Amino acid sequence: MDNERFLEGKVALITGAGSGFGQKMAITFASKGADLVLNDVNMEGLEETRDLVLKSNNSKILLIKADVSDSKQVDDMARQTFDTFDNVFLLVNNAGIDGGLYTALKAKEEVYDKVFGVNVKGPLNVTKAFFRRMKRQKQFEPVRGKIINIASTAGTQNGHNPMLGIYSASKAALIAFTRIWALELGSSNITVNSISPGVFLTPIYNNDPKLIRQFLDSRNVKLPIDKIGEAQWVADLALFLASSTADYITGQNLIIDGGLTLSVNKL
Template sequence: MTNDKFLAGKVALVTGAGSGFGREMAIAFAGKGANLVLNDINLESIEETKDMILKSYKVDILLVKADISDFNQVKEMRKKVVEKFDNIFILVNNAGVRLGTFSLVTKEEDYNKIMDVNVKGAWNVTKAFYRRMSKQDFKPITGKIINIASCAGTECGANPYIGIYSVSKAALISFTKLWALELGSSNITVNAICPGLFLTPMYKNNPEFIREFIKRRNIRLPIDRIGESKQVADVALFLASHASDYITGQNIILDGGMTVSVNTL
């Protein structure tokens, strides 16, 4: 990652780019010269992200309002992307929702929403775009897929207070391994980032949840602070760079040591 503009001439598509990690990753990619496709279900939020980026960086940005859980909308997004940029190099499956508590009392509509966005949404977007990545002649890797999963989906992180969300993130980790196997021969790497507890709108809007979570699970954070979105963006930059070209099918756990602490209880 020594070249300051190592993503110049490349295109990054970030889902859920209107908030939290998605916005921060989009800003980080632009800082390295990437042109961007910013997707969100909320158009105003990606207009804001675009304005923030253009204040500091001169890159080309396409905004696409689309609900990733609807494959027809994802196909429309692909059409717009192909018209403007032809191909993409980086795909970040970041958009996600967290609803409900104990899995066995979760309402069916909440179950469907979580699985439709967090799992089927990532599948929809990957299915729509992987061919646009394998067509390129960047060497040796033609595309990078980065799934934003969660410690909640790792074997030591299954969490009853966000039951179905944990299941959805475990499924995304499973997809990460599967797609790494399916797309390796197309020179596309697929990896996941599993964040722990981070201050983004997803959790800031629910401080009770964080307090309860830390108390009930007797969590000790070896690095004793809540994470910041920029730390997720830094790992995403590494996964987007040549430095990670031989890494695929992996989860990078980014949690200040939280899961180590859970394991040692």
């Protein structure tokens, strides 16, 4: 079992860290001793996350405002990161947008460019900018680094999201990348997994449980575990993947959804 401070000396880079899951993961990793590189397009959100982390931890924190869909900004983020830190052990591709509600064939080009830009090209840009350095981190053997992609059940169970077709396709692509990168990076002892949350109370749903209930009711979905997800549960699953208990897990898409996907399968 890992000790209480098992992320001491390790740096976690989290994209989309100014809100929702990203914010919770920052606080959770810091509680185990991690230093942090926090990225978002929203600087105010990043400052809020930093202040929350520093309330109970003394982690070293670097805030970087950058758009993950822009490879130049991401390359610059890598430069800034390694000017400050000597490693990135955990790379969490969390930034994501839903792009609004449209049937896939009615979505405008600017919408699918934006959604695929942030949700697919973003993780690709970030992973490309960091994996070479991660490969060299022999000090952390047996695993030199871990990549966690935040996907979605929308990427595996497309039927319950008829108005989120572009988003669903983008998350399916991210799950495919998870498997492909796990194959490509396995021999360098880097693990790559994705987490696919179902429905969770975060700003993506305006932190409004009623909105989520309406969404589920409109699709006639009853959650087997009849609770709306809390962001902390996703952060805890990411922490499990970060721990040595998960060192032999790679290329997996871990679904955390209270049984949402089972319920959809029943329809």
